[in-house]
Amino acid sequence: MPLETEAKAQVRALLADLRPGHGDLLAALHRVQHEFGYLSGDAIEVTAQQLGLFPAHVYGVITYYAEFRLEPPARVDIRWCSGPACRARNGGGIRDAILATLGCAMDGMTADGRAGVRLGQCNGTCELAPQVWVEERATHTNAIVGGLTAARAVRLARALRDGATAAAVLADSTITGGAIVGDALPDTVTAGATHA
Numbered sequence: 001m002p003l004e005t006e007a008k009a010q011v012r013a014l015l016a017d018l019r020p021g022h023g024d025l026l027a028a029l030h031r032v033q034h035e036f037g038y039l040s041g042d043a044i045e046v047t048a049q050q051l052g053l054f055p056a057h058v059y060g061v062i063t064y065y066a067e068f069r070l071e072p073p074a075r076v077d078i079r080w081c082s083g084p085a086c087r088a089r090n091g092g093g094i095r096d097a098i099l100a101t102l103g104c105a106m107d108g109m110t111a112d113g114r115a116g117v118r119l120g121q122c123n124g125t126c127e128l129a130p131q132v133w134v135e136e137r138a139t140h141t142n143a144i145v146g147g148l149t150a151a152r153a154v155r156l157a158r159a160l161r162d163g164a165t166a167a168a169v170l171a172d173s174t175i176t177g178g179a180i181v182g183d184a185l186p187d188t189v190t191a192g193a194t195h196a
């Protein structure tokens with residue numbers, strides 16, 4: 001029997017308290033993706049074993065939901081809000097500016113993986129439209145940049161593309177414009193926020 005890899009053992013430990021069957025499958029997938037940033041082949045295999053499911057079934061569920069990824073994420077993702085309030089305030093122009101600056105398509109990333117752009121849904125903070133949120137896995141950063149313009153969106157994408165950290169970008173008022181920057185979770189978005 002092949003030795004268990006460290007990653008497989010980690011996934012097994014993460015899911016140890018879940019019940020076999022379909023009932024806990026989404027919870028399992030969210031846990032694994034939160035820990036590793038994506039769902040690898042090994043993770044799918046171990047998840048299926050732990051829950052007593054076929055790997056093909058687990059794979060089918062992963063591909064059904066847009067929030068799950070099968071590839072490692074970018075170092076920093078710009079999540080673009082596709083909701084109506086953001087679109088009404090030039091969200092489309094902001095999206096196009098980010099894509100052109102990063103040189104990739106929606107849900108893609110730069111060739112070196114430094115920066116990516118992902119489709120987001122309205123998170124209920126429409127008063128901050130148009131907005132993107134900056135997600136950096138390594139530092140657990142997930143912050144809104146609201147009241148964005150296309151010009152500042154270009155600066156944001158360019159800085160991340162060139163290797164700036166999320167913290168550096170969020171501290172740069174020529175990028176945020178002094179607009180609200182807070183936690184992307186709606187219930188905490190106003191904590192410590194400042195208005196332009």
Ligand code: FES
Pocket residue numbers: 081082083084085086087121122123124125126127129131
């Ligand atoms: S439409 Fe963008 S946050 Fe609601």
